Amino acid sequence: xxxxxxxxxxxxxxGLRKRHGDVVALDGVSLELDAGSVLxxxxxxxxxxxxxxRILSTLIRADSGHAEVAGFDVARQPREVxxxxxxxxxxAALDGLLTGRENLVLLGRLLHLGRAGARTRAGELLDRFGxxxxxxxxxxxxxxxxxxxxDLAASLLAHPPVLFLDExxxxxxxxxxxxxxxxxxxxxxxxxxxxxxxxxxxxADRLANQVVVIDHGQVIAGGSxxxxxxxxxxxxLEITVAxxxxxxxxxxxxxxxxxxxxxxxxxxxSISVFLQDxxxxxxxxxxxxxxxGVEVADLxxxxxxxxxxxxxxxxxxxxxxxxxxxxxxx
Amino acid sequence: xxxxxxxxxxxxxLLHFRRSPGRFIGIAMNPLVMLLAMGYLFRRSIxxxxxxxxxxxxxxxxxxxxxxASVGPAAIGVSADLREGIVDRFRTMPVAQASVLLGRTVxxxxxxxxxxxxxTTVGLMLGWRPHTGAWSVIVGFGxxxxxxxxxxxxxxxxxxxxREAETIxxxxxxxxxxxxxxxxxxxxxxxxxxxxxxxxxxxxxSVVVSACRLLWGSPAAPTPGLPGQYPLAAAWATVVLLLVxxxxxxxxxxxxxxxx
Ligand SMILES: Nc1ncnc2c1ncn2[C@@H]1O[C@H](COP(=O)(O)OP(=O)(O)O)[C@@H](O)[C@H]1O
Ligand SMILES: [Mg+2]
Numbered sequence: 001x002x003x004x005x006x007x008x009x010x011x012x013x014x015g016l017r018k019r020h021g022d023v024v025a026l027d028g029v030s031l032e033l034d035a036g037s038v039l040x041x042x043x044x045x046x047x048x049x050x051x052x053x054r055i056l057s058t059l060i061r062a063d064s065g066h067a068e069v070a071g072f073d074v075a076r077q078p079r080e081v082x083x084x085x086x087x088x089x090x091x092a093a094l095d096g097l098l099t100g101r102e103n104l105v106l107l108g109r110l111l112h113l114g115r116a117g118a119r120t121r122a123g124e125l126l127d128r129f130g131x132x133x134x135x136x137x138x139x140x141x142x143x144x145x146x147x148x149x150x151d152l153a154a155s156l157l158a159h160p161p162v163l164f165l166d167e168x169x170x171x172x173x174x175x176x177x178x179x180x181x182x183x184x185x186x187x188x189x190x191x192x193x194x195x196x197x198x199x200x201x202x203x204a205d206r207l208a209n210q211v212v213v214i215d216h217g218q219v220i221a222g223g224s225x226x227x228x229x230x231x232x233x234x235x236x237l238e239i240t241v242a243x244x245x246x247x248x249x250x251x252x253x254x255x256x257x258x259x260x261x262x263x264x265x266x267x268x269x270s271i272s273v274f275l276q277d278x279x280x281x282x283x284x285x286x287x288x289x290x291x292x293g294v295e296v297a298d299l300x301x302x303x304x305x306x307x308x309x310x311x312x313x314x315x316x317x318x319x320x321x322x323x324x325x326x327x328x329x330x
Numbered sequence: 331x332x333x334x335x336x337x338x339x340x341x342x343x344l345l346h347f348r349r350s351p352g353r354f355i356g357i358a359m360n361p362l363v364m365l366l367a368m369g370y371l372f373r374r375s376i377x378x379x380x381x382x383x384x385x386x387x388x389x390x391x392x393x394x395x396x397x398x399a400s401v402g403p404a405a406i407g408v409s410a411d412l413r414e415g416i417v418d419r420f421r422t423m424p425v426a427q428a429s430v431l432l433g434r435t436v437x438x439x440x441x442x443x444x445x446x447x448x449x450t451t452v453g454l455m456l457g458w459r460p461h462t463g464a465w466s467v468i469v470g471f472g473x474x475x476x477x478x479x480x481x482x483x484x485x486x487x488x489x490x491x492x493r494e495a496e497t498i499x500x501x502x503x504x505x506x507x508x509x510x511x512x513x514x515x516x517x518x519x520x521x522x523x524x525x526x527x528x529x530x531x532x533x534x535x536s537v538v539v540s541a542c543r544l545l546w547g548s549p550a551a552p553t554p555g556l557p558g559q560y561p562l563a564a565a566w567a568t569v570v571l572l573l574v575x576x577x578x579x580x581x582x583x584x585x586x587x588x589x590x
Contacts, residue, residue, distance in 0.1 A: 057422045060589050082424045093419035095342065097349050109338045110425050138349070154419065 008071075010035045010162055010193040011056060016065035018051055018217075025051040026062070027217035033193045033210075035161065038184065040208030040225075041197040042310065048217040049197035050090055053166045056195065057087045069162055086155030086163045090170070092147040093154070096140040100131050100150050103139060104157065111158045118157075125153035129183075145176035152183065163187060165196045169203060181207060201310055213313055220313050228309045236302045237285065240270040242295035247271070253292040257284050275301070331428040339433025340440075343407070347441055353403045358445040360506060361395040364388075365449060368516060369456050378518050378551055387549045389458040390542035391515030392449055393474050394535050397481035398509050400442040402502025404485025408434060408584075409493050417588050431486065431584060438482040443475060461547030470545035473565055477538045480572035483580050490583035509535050518551030531555045534568045541565030 011033035018026040026048045033039040043049050054060045056067055058078040066073070072080040087093075094103050101122050108118025126135045129149040134142060139150065148168065155163065165184070169177040184207055188194055198204055204211050205225045213221040213228075221228060241250050247269060254262045254273055258281070262273040275281050282301075289296060347353055368376060369385045369392075378387050411417050411434070420430050450458075460467045488505075492498045510516065512526060513535035519527050530536055531554050540561045543550040557564040 059418060059421055079424050082422055085422060087419070087422040089415065089418055091415050093415040093417075093422075095416045096414060097346050098342070102345065106338060106342050107419065107423070110335055110420070110423055 009033055011039075011067075011069050011195060013052070013056060013067040014065055016052065016055055016062045016067060018048075018055065018060070018062050024217055026055075026065075028065070029212075029214060029217065029219055030065075031195075031212045031219070031222070033162075033195050035193045036188055036191045037209040038188055038194045038196055038207045040204035040211040041195060041214065042199070042201070042204050042211055043197070043214040044199060046216075047214045049214065050166055051217075052214070053087075053089075053164050053195065053197060057085055057164050058082055059087075083158075084160055084162055086158075086160040088148070088151050088155050088163070088165045088168055090166045092139075092151040094139050094147065094151055097138055099136045099138055100126060100142070100146075101135040103150065104154060107154050108157050113157070121157055125156060129153045130179075145172050148172060148176070148180070152180070156187075161192060163192050163194045165194060167197055167199065169198070169200070177203075213310065215313070221309070229303070235275045236272050237275050237282065238270055238272040238298075238300045238302060239285075239289070239296060240268065240298040242297040244269050246294045249292045250289060250294040253288040253294065254285065257281075257288045269297075272302075331426040331432070335425055335429040336432045336436065339429060340437045343434055343437030344440065346407075347437070353407070354441060354445065356403050357396065357399045357442055358448050360399045361392045361445070361449045362452060364395060364510075364516070365392045365452055365456070369453070369458075376517075378549065382549050383457065385453065385456050385458050386461075387543070387551075388516065389450075389453045390470075390539045390546065390548060391510070391513070391535075392453065393446060393542065394477060394513075394515055394539050395506070395510050396442055396446045396449055397474070397478045397538075398506045398535065399445070400438060400478060400481050401485040401488060401505050402498060403441075404435070404438045404482045405489030405492065405498045405502060406495055407438065408486045408489035409495065409498060412490075412493070412587055421588055427581065427585065427588075431580060435479065435482040435486065438485070439475070439479050442478045442482065446471075446474060446478065462545065466545045466547070470542045473538060473541055473545070473569065476566075476569040477534070477572075480534075480569055480576060483573060483576035486580040487576050487583060490580065490587050493587075509533060513539065514551055514553060515539050519553060520551065527554055531557050534572060537561070537564050537568045 009032040011031070013029060013031050016026050016029045029048065029052055031039060031041070041049050041052060051060070055062045056069060056074060058074050058081050061075055068074065069081045070084045072084075074081050095106070098106065104122035104125060105118045108121050109115060113121055126132050129152065131146060131150060131153070134146060139147065142150065152168070169180055172180065181203070184194060184196070196203075196207060208225060211222065211225050211228060212219055239250065239254075241247055247264065247266065250271055251262060251264055254271060258273050260273075262271045264271050273285070365388065369388045373384045376384050378384060417430070421427070460470075488501065489498060492501060512522070512530045513519075513533040514530065515535055519530045519536065522530055536553060537557045540550060540553050540557065541564070542548070544561050552558065553561070
């Protein structure tokens with residue numbers, strides 16, 4: 001530590017800009033990551049997630065802006081930064097011709113763990129990531145999930161305090177994904193700061209303490225997953241009618257109560273409305289439906305998901321989205 | 331840069347060679363075929379002006395061809411590394427980029443040196459003999475190793491420029507054929523069309539081959555121009571010059587390639 005406040009962020013980026021020829025990949029991205037926490041960098045394909053991570057991990061240089069990792073400038077002190085980071089890129093950074101163990105021993109020796117130290121550490125990590133049986137097979141023969149685990153193991157060799165994970169669970173089956181989440185949670189509990197990029201809202205919701213949403217190289221929202229969800233949209237009530245011919249009656253009744261036209265899904269026989277102040281409105285809706293003689297088969301309140309947030313935030317930049325699509329996360 | 335890092339990285343490539351020995355065949359085969367075809371099958375039909383035994387003449391040429399044959403495999407190796415993504419991992423670790431390229435080229439050099447040993451052994455079996463003192467013979471092989479090392483770096487440059495394995499294969503083959511036939515490796519330069527002779531005389535292959543012939547007391551065909559007047563100085567200067575050009579160029583291209 002260089003005498004900063006105990007709470008000073010372990011990764012800090014300020015106004016990062018980067019262009020690749022004509023393409024503006026980053027247009028002023030700022031973010032902060034605290035030790036022992038997870039920052040989720042959320043964005044659609046091409047948003048600039050990988051570019052951000054590559055700048056922070058010293059792989060490429062920003063055109064302008066400033067970034068620090070553990071107090072060291074990524075552009076001016078890359079060696080110091082490299083001593084303190086682990087990086088799992090979007091594609092496994094391993095040697096396919098070598099076995100899993102040889103990969104880890106090679107990298108461990110380059111990290112100056114010594115010949116014996118590297119062997120021991122490699123063994124530990126292979127066990128921890130369930131790769132003991134595959135340890136002496138060439139990595140070329142590994143499945144995607146095994147590769148990803150070995151890649152993560154490789155980035156943990158030297159116990160780095162900062163870990164960058166670029167879409168770590170993309171392409172993984174649900175079981176491998178859940179396993180990886182557990183590993184990440186263990187690391188965070190040990191005090192590691194994790195910057196994780198993802199396209200999966202669920203993942204950010206589950207793991208991240210803070211989320212930064214980027215699109216077209218710009219930060220369009222930030223905060224805790226909870227605050228993001230609160231800020232964007234209220235809960236949604238979904239009513240499924242018992243008989244399809246009651247749909248119009250129900251729709252009319254709801255329009256009268258809520259003052260706006262609800263979204264109707266004719267196929268499912270369901271209607272959804274947004275709730276402003278849930279309870280009062282909920283009872284008014286129930287009474288209106290009863291008065292109209294509509295038989296209700298199912299009634300469900302949906303809390304907003306990060307997906308709602310995401311669609312809402314990125315929608316203005318994209319092709320026009322119909323109200324039906326906005327209302328109906330699946 | 332760090333000596334032990336270089337050794338560890340060299341070890342990585344040596345493991346590769348053990349896993350896929352095809353690389354070695356790629357390097358040793360061409361010179362061996364040349365040696366057997368010209369030194370054994372056609373030895374009676376080839377007469378080199380001012381010289382005695384053709385195998386004695388041929389040996390230095392074939393030895394230099396090991397260097398040319400190393401270019402393609404070295405290029406394929408570095409381009410495969412970039413694709414593998416492990417280069418990205420090295421670059422997020424406190425490992426000097428110089429160590430990465432040194433490790434690669436040193437391993438390539440070791441492989442080529444083994445090929446040179448095989449070719450030399452076959453040459454001895456076909457009747458090649460040096461006619462000078464041990465010291466001269468060693469200096470000749472030292473010069474060849476220097477040339478091989480320069481060719482490894484040439485390969486790295488080519489690999490970083492071309493990237494695609496198929497392209498590298500065809501360009502590598504072209505390099506091998508052009509540079510060995512536009513030289514004094516197999517035949518006398520005097521037999522080439524007149525306008526090509528100066529090019530062939532300055533061809534690094536000719537320069538290195540002429541110096542080796544001198545150092546080994548092998549029959550030599552006359553070489554026009556400066557390289558013919560100062561064969562040893564020209565040879566060492568050529569090797570140094572090649573390294574001075576290719577090493578920084580390779581480093582520059584490597585940095586640029588890895589940043590994509
Ligand atoms: N090497 C490159 N050359 C040209 N354009 C690039 C390069 N890398 C990224 N880009 C562009 O920059 C933008 C951001 O890319 P990236 O950071 O990979 O996004 P993400 O990881 O969020 O999908 C995209 O439009 C992408 O096409
Ligand atoms: Mg990406």
